[in-house]
Amino acid sequence: MSKNIHLGHQAKKRFGQNFLHDESIISKIVDAINPEPGENLVEIGPGLGALTEPVIERAGDISVVELDRDLAHRLRHHPFLAPHLTIYEDDALNFDFAKLASAERPLRIFGNLPYNISTPLIFHLLTFKDKVKDMHFMLQKEVVQRMASGENCKAFGRLSIMTQYQCQVLPVMEIGPEAFKPAPKVDSAIVRLIPHKEIKNPVKDIKALNTVCLAAFNQRRKTIRNSFKKLISAEQLIGLDIDPTLRAENLSLDTFVKLANFIVDNPVDIT
Ligand code: SAH
Secondary structure (H helix, E strand, O other), rough: OOOEEEEEEEOOOOOHHEEEHHHHHHHHHHHHHOOOOOOEEEEEOOOOOHHHHHHHHHOOOEEEEOOHHHHHHHHHHHOOOOHHHEEOOOOOOOOOOHHHHHOOOEEEEEOOOHHHHHHHHHHHOOOHHHHHEEEEEEHHHHHHHHOOOOOOOOOHHHHHHHHHHHEEEEEEEEEEEHEEOOOOOOOEEEEEEEEEOOOOOOOOOOHHHHHHHHHHHHHHOHHHHHOOOOOOOHHHHHHHOOOOOOOOHHHHHHHHHHHHHHHHOOOOOOO
């Protein structure tokens, strides 16, 4: 039998399928999520139900978003899980998570995410942060490091800034490849994201923050004098009290906010 067959299902690479099978790790992850009865839990990519089942045991009914139609079909006919699931056979990248939330029932989103789409998926999920209580994700360890990294680190970049601007980022634990079938080639980690209730130093437009990050980290070894050339001149950087000879990774989140607000107030046509 192929080592990629798990519970009679052939894992599909294009859907980033690496199924958890280590019971002690599964229970540690569920403890970290800490699902409580009646909460509005939403799982992305339930797969064969490794996390789904113990979460349902603690929380009751949950919603799941699964793209693979074979897996969605299995879940729909699962004797224990099916009665407790609202199944959305859909692409999480385009899914409107807001429709599952209400003011009284903010979302608690979790999942062992498909690693091939994890960064765009995180960016998509962050757009719903006002409806979210918290999120727990299994990601490639390196992605969690990038999310959690502060300035002056190699891993600091657009993902760090966009995530930390909107959420508290708490790495929870690291998990080796052997916990999965098939085993991925990379190490994994669980991260907890808690959206900030209030942003102390807000940007005027979050798109501007993204624009500044893209320009800054497009060629991260360049000085910001060069990388911001089209957006902000060296003189303007000095006017903002920012040293133009620094590199993007030396700038704090607050400095990125300052730069974003500057380009909102001083727009340039870069087309
Ligand atoms: N939660 C399971 C499976 C994780 S593998 C476990 O831990 O064992 C990743 C899961 O995400 C698979 O079920 C895969 O089919 C699903 N998936 C992949 N791309 C998806 C997408 N774009 N939207 C929703 N689910 C997706």
